Amino acid sequence: MNNSDNLNEGSITSGDNVSFWIDTTPILSFDKPSQDISTEVLIIGGGIAGLTTAYKLLKAGKKVVLVEDGFIGSGETGRTTAHLTCALDDRYYYLENTFGKESAHLAAESHTAAIDEIEKIVTRLNIDCDFKRVKGYLFLHPSDKEENLDKEFQASKDAGLQTSLLNNTPYLDGTQNQRSIEFRNQGQFHVLHYLKGLAEAVTALGGTIFTEAHADSITKEGASVNGFNFIAKHIVVATNTPVNDVLTMHTKQHAYRTYVIAGKIPKGVIPYSLWWDTGDMESKWVSQPYHYVRLEKFDDKYDLLISGGEDHKTGQEDEEGISALSRYEKLEIWTRKYFPMLDEINYKWSGQVMEPFDSLGFMGKNPGDENIYIITGDSGNGMTHATIGAMIITDQILGIKNKWEDLYNPSRITFKALGDFMKEAGNMAAQYLDWITASDINNPADLKAGEGGILSLGLKKIAAYRDYDNMLQAFSAVCPHLGCIVQWNPDEKSFDCPCHGSRFAADGTVINGPAKNDLNKIQVK
Structure with a gap:
């Protein structure tokens, strides 16, 4: 790995604020391209989606080259809160109604398998990334109805998940009578330490990684990377949102900004866990914003409490008249209500989330293409969605039918979600009035x-x-x-x-x- 002397703005992280993950990890850089390249698989994007796909294909004997516009994890992977969960941010009763019980079961199965896959990789490669199995707790937002928690509990059981309905929400202040659903066997990790281990494994297996390598002119033959021709039999676009597509996928998903704060709490006061509320049912946004919280190891005396939420459509914070500064303040007030032991805020940052119109990610062959694949539509579950995408695309390139590929097919049309599709399309069209x-x-x-x-x-x-x-x-x-x-x-x-x-x-x-x-x-x- 080589550090670069000439860093472009946005090359280390896609924003001015630095996340905890980026602050506690050396810049993960490799050589820049210097010549034309021919390979079996070209992967564009050096986040969790691209690196996991590269690792799995190399293990299967494929020749792989990965290119990253900035540095490893400098995109949205480095700005996540790194929950590993099968408790999806769109309810299972919604999935059941939209896709049917069998598909909801497949969604639960795939996200559960993604956590297992990450754990296997951590163990196999001995990656020091503080991976832990933890419990997660879903509790009602004040705008939501008690009956919806019961519906979600039943739907989660129907989907085959290990859940329990509790009469309180563990470890949250003042929630002795706040019911919650407990999801067992969830996970958490330090995401950039995980990526460091994956990147080292990719190169050890004979893969090639280029950083500060901008790909454009993506076709079925390959791409132009920093002006050099990169030719490949298969092209995987793992860039959070596809850069090879002008319109098709961008009518099916919509970009939201989400905000994060992190501060110290005394170690051992509460156990490592995940918490989520069910989201604001009265929000103007189709993707109803919710809050999400977890802990991460900080030092010998403190853990870091990481809390996120207060989402809005990207570029549209003025629609609600709430500035980014005010959103951090609102998030801090909400967090201190439930976690009064929170010390001063050490970090704040925001990230970009791609919300698919029907709630499930888009992973597999790009519409209309036979050898170009995409991983996008992460919703609020980017770590597991990305891993599922890597598993599906690896199978597709190897000629193996994956049992989840139809569920996440980027070409799918979901008629029961057309109402939300039209609302988002109307919002998108209205933005042209800015002219x-x-x-x-x-x-x-x-x-x-x-x-x-x-x-x-x-x-x-x-x-x-x-x-x-x-x-x-x-x-x-x-x-x-x-x-x-x-x-x-x-x-x-x-x-x-x-x-x-x-x-x-x-x-x-x-x-x-x-x-x-x-x-x-x-x-x-």
């Missing part, structure tokens, strides 16, 4: 160092940013994906597209797809 709305800054001279905004100049929309050297940078505010107007994210200091979730660093560099290219730079006086 005629006023800008959020009148004069770029008003921007202070570290600030950005959108400026209207006649019919042009300009994304402006003043860096910490007091130099003004300006770009077209038109997202190169499908022409939406990006919005300034003052928390992560990025320009975010409210239509399909593309994100760009303050220097215009693309850090999240589906956009493939940077914002067009504009010369300003």
